[in-house]
Amino acid sequence: MKRITSLLLVAIFGGLITLGGYKLLFEKGNTTYAWEEEMPVFQTSNKPVSSAGAGIDAVDFTTAAENTVNAVVHVKNLTISKAAPSFFDFFYGSEARQVPQVGTGSGVIISPDGYIVTNNHVIDKSTELRVTLNNNKTYDAELIGTDPNSDIALIKIQADRPLPYLAFGDSDNTKVGEWVLAVGNPFNLTSTVTAGIVSAKARALGRSDQSFIQTDAAVNPGNSGGALVNTNGDLIGINTAITSQTGSYVGYSFAVPSNIAKKVVEDILEYGNVQKGMLGISAPSVNTPYAIENGIDEIEGVYIENVEEESGAEDAGLEEGDVIKQIDDIKIRRFADLTGYISTKRPGDEVQVTVDRNGERLEFPVTLKERQSLIVPVMGLSVKNLTEKDKKLYKVNKGVKITGVPEIYRRDGLELVDNVILEVDGEPIDDIQDARIEFSKISRRGKTVITLLNKDGERERLIFQ
Template structure:
């Protein structure tokens, strides 16, 4: 037995020796893989170490917040509502109106108690009250409002001078600049959130009528009408809207630029309404697809599709096909850039436009005109008439149709009503200007018929009755 065990051990040792000798003599040598010191070193915070040394240079919001919170107020709006018509109303009669309370924010803009807020915050108000940050409450008077810009002006009578926020030039606000949003979300007292300006000249309507400042400062229901301020505590904008499917903040908020808000309230205080300076063009944003259709190389700017007859643009020589590149030395890449600048202007203000025409740049000065057009329900756009227009149709008064409503254009044209025809009366009242048209439409109940008297292309007087 011992001999057998010895033989097995000797055989095993012989096999090990033979295998080792084979590997040593015949197998190719391979390198050992290991982590290199250089690879590990790339994870060291090289340049970041330097940046950390300057962390104390991050913006300090405390002074701006202290200067703003006491000038931002809580606005309460009491309206009378009957609610939506229900099935029970048909059996038991319509329920009597009951008070409904809405809330928002506002910004004190001078020591005398003038307050800016949003039009939608005070819309249809039966009672308005304002609560300051010190919990004092005052009745508020509505001085005026503008639905187009969503800006309203209130006034309270306080027993002392009030803290207020000063305006900054919103044209000078930069993308990436830090801002604070101050308001009363969810009926809380003044709340401050911080963010940056994400974009400028944002249009949410799709009709190029708006020019908001976009930020990522958290804004929620109740913030409407509150302040958007820079790190100096100066008013950059009035917080107005959020982009959300839930109704609460998810990343983007929008503010009316301070230049527009300031101009609107100055107009309300001086004239009682907003004075809009009209350039007098119709057009749209340029992009690659449109540039290809028009066979041009430009992809940025506002393409002039048509020029309104008798407007400032017409008198300055603007033409169809012009591309507006700048206004008052400010770049215009889309229509809302143009809209935002013009919304801070009045009739008779002069703006300088840089145009591209047939590949050549030229600069022209345009005197803005008062808006003499109005979009009339069912009909389309109308404007004040000239004596030549009235003489042509043998009319004593009226407004001129300049563009037919797209939905009803076929109906009107079939009855001989085209661009250039004259509307002489609405609801049996003669009209002499678009102001007459606005007032008659505004004072008309939604249940009333709309009666229109006009002169068609053949010079015949016709009357139409819409319900």
């Protein structure tokens, strides 16, 4: 009986397996899908995908590298400094010994007749400059001009034949994520090429109002003054700095945009100095308690905190509280966007400034003017040229007005704001350029005498030790 039952179960299971196989392999099923016509449908991007793939192999660096390496040079700077006096120098009255020091950097040939752009800090305080080309030929170089503010300098060599050179590209067209090459002479090698992408534009460093291109192309000591080029070989920047506790590359570096470098070079050649057009506004730092309390830190654009008297901004009708959104075709998201673009302009140039005023978008044509204010060296006082109103109030035609003082002087109880500086160590001060020159001569260890004039017409002499 048990045997019959077992055979029956085996037969039943065999039949089920046979029937299931037939249904699966030979019969066409009628499958119904539930679909609600009003159900929302979300489509992903249907942009065409590059057939070359998304890897680095899709970018060709060879042409840009070949066109760049021979236009990048090695710059050697010889300076003479005085060694610290020894015990014997004091005892025998000997003069301090002069010690030669050698600094190195890179440069970019920008014309076939030997003009080379480099960094100011590469050639600063040089007594002798030598340039070595990529073919190892060496030439003496002449300093043509320099602009410490942008860290750009122009030097020249006399070659016996036309030299390979790079033309300035348009750095405003550079895009974040774009491939770039950094070419320079790190570690005293011949021209060396590294690759990376543009990590950010209009990057500000510290308290500088300069605007930099940030990249992740490897830059090391000796790269300063070298070329930053795109894959077409266009010169879009001059490598200038790295931020590193060790002094070596740690993941990102910075370059002066080519539009700024080009304008500095052209000014040096045409005027002998840099012509800087000023908009005439000031903006609060976005990370201050004042900015955070008033929501300025969350604004996309540049908040106008103050409009300078007799400036292009005042003449055009810009007002305190306006938010600058755009200048010409350049979108303004932060202060470095603004300063970076204005740095490419000269006094007399006109720009179209678009602002947000209480929710209304307005456009103003602004004619840039010469700088009317600055912070003087050594003492750090903020001064400005006298306006016609100031000249009538103080009954003078020359001098500079103090508009701000460092905290150290405020702690000492000195009321210097709104006083007019007439002389520094007996030298008359006509305008801010005179103030810059005379204050730069001040020794931190010496005595300085400043002659001031207050609103009451009283003259004061302050002695700073």
